[in-house]
Amino acid sequence: MLTLDPLTHDHFEPLIGQAYLIGETVLTLHDAKLLGHRRTEALRDPFSLLFCGPQGLRLPQGIYHMKNESLGELEMFITQVGDGAKGSEFEAIFS
Numbered sequence: 001m002l003t004l005d006p007l008t009h010d011h012f013e014p015l016i017g018q019a020y021l022i023g024e025t026v027l028t029l030h031d032a033k034l035l036g037h038r039r040t041e042a043l044r045d046p047f048s049l050l051f052c053g054p055q056g057l058r059l060p061q062g063i064y065h066m067k068n069e070s071l072g073e074l075e076m077f078i079t080q081v082g083d084g085a086k087g088s089e090f091e092a093i094f095s
Contacts, residue, residue, distance in 0.1 A: 001072070001074060002071055002073060002074040006043075008044045009033075009044075011071075012029065013032045015071070016031065016032060020066045020067070021067040022059070022064045022066055025053065025059075026053065027066075027090060029049060030051060030089070031048075031050040032047060032049050032050075033047060033050070035048055035093070035095075044094065046093070046094060048091055048092065048093050049091065049094075050081075050089060050090070051089070052086065052088065053087055055086075055087045057083070057087070057088040059088075061077070061079040061080065064076060064078055077092060078090040079092075
């Protein structure tokens with residue numbers, strides 16, 4: 001399983017549009033955004049990932065085992081940030 005510690009914004013940006021499977025549920029990486037400057041002690045610049053899923057999908061915030069074609073298997077903490085006409089939205093923050 002992939003460790004998230006060494007990953008940066010640059011690892012995810014080219015993967016926008018790819019699917020991330022949580023069991024049978026498919027989330028699509030919609031955006032990867034830098035969030036500002038790195039703290040002195042931080043290993044990377046902070047960034048966020050925004051995932052989209054089907055409208056009406058509800059997932060409680062927590063750590064989810066995901067599978068991605070390019071990255072393989074990983075575990076990521078996501079929080080639901082919306083559910084609208086374009087579908088459900090989930091965010092992961094890396095600092």
